[in-house]
Amino acid sequence: MGGGMSAVTGLRDFLLPDLGEGLSEAEIVEWRVAVGDVVAVDQTVVEVETAKAVVDVPCPYAGRVVALHGAVGEVRPVGQPLVTIAPLDDDNGPQPGGHATYREEERAGSGNVLIGYGTGHGGPGRRRRRPRLALAPEPEPAAPPAGGPAASPATGGAPVEGAEPAVGTGTSLAPSGRTATLVISPIVRRLARERGVDLASVRGTGPGGVVRRADVEAATAAPTTRLAAVPEPDPAASGIPVPDGHVGLAPTGDQDVVIPLTGIRRAIADKLSRSRREIPEVTIWVDVDATALLETRAAVNAATPDAPVSVLALLARICLTGLRRYPQLNAHVDTAGQRIVQSAGVHLGIATQTDRGLVVPVLRDAQRLTTRELAAALAQTTAAARAGTLPPARLTGGTFTLNNYGVFGVDGSTPIINHPEAALLGVGRIVDKPWVVDGQLAVRKVTQLSLTFDHRVCDGGVAGGFLRHVADRVEQPALLVADV
Template identity: 55%
Template sequence: MPQVLEFTLPDLGEGLTEAEIVRWLVEVGDVVAVDQPVVEVETAKAMVEVPCPYGGVVTARFGEPGDEVPVGKPLVTVAVDGQGAAPESVADFPDTARQTGGSGAESGSGSVLVGYGTGGAAPRRRRVRPGADVRAEDGAEGGAEGGVAEGPVPVVSPLVRRLAREHGLDLRTLRGTGKNGLILRTDVERAIAAAEPATVPALANGSATQAGSPVAVGTETRVPLRGLRGLVAEKLSRSRREIPDATTWVDADATELLAVRAAMNAASGARKVSVLALLARICTAALARYPELNARVDTERNEIVRLPAVHLGFAAQTDRGLVVPVIRDAHARTTEELAAEIARLTEAARAGTLSPAELTGGTFTLNNYGVFGVDGSTPIINHPEAAMLGVGRIAAKPWVHEGELAVRQVVQLSFTFDHRVCDGGTSGGFLRFVADCVEQPAVLLRGV
């Protein structure tokens, strides 16, 4: 006898309490295998695919892309038989199976939540065939252009109904762009933006615009501070609130460093080494000399905690925003190994496939903002770390070299540190050592 098992959003670790649905990987009525990914979600730390522990037929999905799902709330229900085998189709799932609550779906023969026309009207539930067109079965197909459809409209997400209700929007006037005509949040937001009255701007002198004069009117855009963007905002704000930071900087001649990199990459069969990998290697050597900077402050116990291993984070810009992948045990890796790990993590960051473990636990951050074509910056420390090295662009500049003016490849290095952890002597010594290694890479050989 088939039974329905409810799969809820699992604990994703690192204190995460919710995730946003990005896209569904299965449809109602699909047969899924054990541990097959069913949905892609975005947490505050990464984009992840969530596998379902049950094999069977998907009888219901909970939520639409853009919806926030708390940990422990249902994602899907799956029909399996008593022997653990999957029914051949959702039609084999009996009507007497257990019903489950949730945001806009219930178990059974692929039932969906169909809300009535206005945003504030109460919804009703009914069963439909998996994949059936809800509008056609409900008689909610829109009439003439601009007309209002009669009867209920297909709205699955409670968030969509609430958004429409708050803005006084009649959902019957909309044509959904989702599967089977479902009205999505983007449909409602687009309609709200179109309905908002334009604000006529004033002239520079404070007087109103003249009647009949053309005025360019825009619509403000609001971006929710959630997911990755929300996490970044919270960490940076907390860093500013808690850490008394200070910044020092120095210009360094990177001509010899670039020459060493070129020689490394010219070697037959050698793995290509990036400038960032060389700087990472320099950072680990500098932290070995100044271990007090590889630390964090325990505010509850009022203690400085010096850490034995260097887990080096590096800032990476992606389409989803700024992320900081972490190279585990960077102090124990060779330059080639650092280059390979940086390349792997960067590719995963841009693809949005970094795991939460690869984005947490850093002890020191390397920020190469020079890739944006800028010379310098005063970065915000990546809380709860104690320091960050910033690297500007490497550019040809006039420089006094061996007593003569020459054109050299110059880079500005900035070092931001937690003044509770160290004073100017330590921070200056660290930065000077880094600059010496950039100018004379052979300095690194002293510690080999």
């Protein structure tokens, strides 16, 4: 159940639960409670980052927090204590936010499931969760006396020398009349801390003014303004000899930026490195005229504007027909068993850029979806991936990946295969180019398709046949009718 009774009677240790998908550890991103806080069943007590996602962890026990195990940034293994909870002295008193007591709520059981881990003891119960974003600004603390150190609430108002402003979740009232800053992602907060960026001075470009990772990176790249510039003495004026080539040069004070490989970033690095080590990959490519594909999409969306179909959805449909004809590419190599396993269903991965890095959410059994269902599923899945709300199970188990790197304004690429898959189709940007049509030069919508494949699962004939199948249907979408 992810918990146990402590040696002290009545104390309960809430252990880091099994987060699924073979994950054995998680890094503490942010504590949502402090020692002395009263928590309810299913209340989020900590936010952790695994190799797959950032996850809110709810506690199955109600009571008072007496100990937190682990500091922010510390990696905790599954099965080790996270929080120690003591029962309340008065279990029958009214509780804020409802009439049921904590003990009654705990007996009723939890309905909260964390990636296959249920915090309850029976049927579904009420769920209490703190909002991730507080829209009401917190009151600004009184200014300390001139020249005096800042006061810290964590020390009961005692002055703390060199205190730094805390970077937290929600809206904070910035000093000097600056606008409030909205920060949702813990990755953004951590990046700001590592790079010394004051989030109150960053203008958020996300929805509702939310500060995103790109905003912090842009603030880091901006030149630093010195508040009090002190002129340095001129060595030449003081008679100090100056070596040739160093006249007028002054130390810039720039420092290397050190970014730890943790959580999702480390998982990405490990997986890409393993892919390069194990898979003998080959990339082939072809330029195609996508004019007819865009015209087909426009006609479909004009007929039913309430359910639009994206170009990516049409490309996914074309890939699915190609994999039915060339199942060798919908496979993986089992090195331990010395065999090639061809998957019965197509679990389509969609490479998606997020604030936390590149992730590949998976549409399971995509071959069963219609083109409109594909379009809806793609839009919903990529949006959830960027918001960081997909569970780890949705980020693994793919059998073939579609990568639209054209959104970055590039024509071609030789991408790394998403291990342990056997192939990946890349799509470049669609641009106007001169093209020969029926012997005449014309301006057409042209894109480049690339196929990177594992040479262990097939040879060039199969890979070339699949890529030509995709290219022909991009140029002549009517051929899709024959594949339905």
